[in-house]
């Protein structure tokens with residue numbers, strides 16, 4: 338008779354009896370962390386708001402210990418989110434570089450240090466670096482809590498499995514676990530150490546296992562349709578705020594833009610009659626909207642959206658954008674310093690933040706740069722005015738809708754890429770040089786305005 342060992346989890350409660358409260362295990366984990374860290378520091382612990390308890394000043398607390406116990410301590414403690422002085426310079430890098438260069442000794446060490454602090458961090462977007470560091474703090478917090486600091490970097494497979502199990506039992510979501518795995522893998526790559534998830538197959542298999550247990554159906558979002566754009570163009574906004582919301586929503590949809598791109602746009606990025614002024618007389622009244630950075634365009638080749646003149650004057654977005662700028666007083670300034678590839682430093686935002694003025698009317702405040710979240714609110718508020726209240730519509734609905742309408746109308750990917758940075762086919766991303774800008778109006782034309 339073969340010997341069968343009892344399964345270690347024979348007493349697992351049936352699935353229907355499992356409750357989904359993670360409050361108690363999380364509180365217990367937090368206490369364990371606080372106890373473990375009390376041996377390293379008497380400083381107060383700063384907790385992040387993430388679902389897995391994470392101490393964000395963990396770097397300072399663990400630095401002396403890691404320097405002693407971990408051979409790759411420098412990589413384990415490197416906070417890439419510190420960023421570069423050039424973050425957000427958007428093309429205006431000359432003054433920053435000149436002043437740093439003046440203070441840099443002309444030695445190999447000095448110049449190499451300048452390169453690694455100023456240029457190297459720009460290898461990935463700042464938001465990506467901040468997120469990667471936060472996830473690594475979660476890993477370091479865990480390692481300190483479970484006495485695993487000496488197997489953190491490099492990390493072995495069983496340590497990684499133990500950590501993922503621990504986080505799963507604390508109710509971490511699938512996306513959180515995936516970003517934790519990504520943080521571990523990228524830390525090993527940076528430190529040139531063998532990763533606990535070696536090879537592309539091992540990675541995808543691990544991610545798939547996690548998704549099978551914890552995956553959730555994607556929340557269903559919808560794109561803005563042509564009919565909604567037409568209703569918005571025809572609507573009569575009661576005040577400046579509603580007018581801004583409406584023009585922002587239409588522009589973002591026709592231009593297949595993300596809220597972050599709408600938030601970054603300045604009034605001088607919208608150029609009236611640019612093709613007309615280049616001698617192409619059929620484009621009178623048309624506009625070009627320049628976008629300096631897109632998610633897929635960190636090298637800042639730039640994208641240009643074209644907005645043509647509608648047959649029905651009521652449906653003309655160019656006219657409405659001009660009118661909005663006149664009413665808000667946000668036309669480009671006379672001392673505008675916009676140059677190709679460089680962000681202007683004086684002109685107001687295209688879709689500014691608004692504040693209540695003394696007379697109760699909406700005015701543009703001194704600091705009027707909107708956040709991407711505010712631009713998303715502009716979109717949902719504008720949709721409310723035309724009776725669209727569904728939660729399936731968010732700021733992302735503009736880009737989704739614009740791309741849907743353009744794709745259905747057969748606009749080729751090479752053209753979409755030049756305007757919106759969208760192309761499944763990587764080859765389409767290579768610059769197609771057009772001698773005639775007419776094709777760039779195809780996306781706008783798809784809306785049949």
Ligand SMILES: [Zn+2]
Nearest residue numbers: 605673681684
């Ligand atoms: Zn300007």
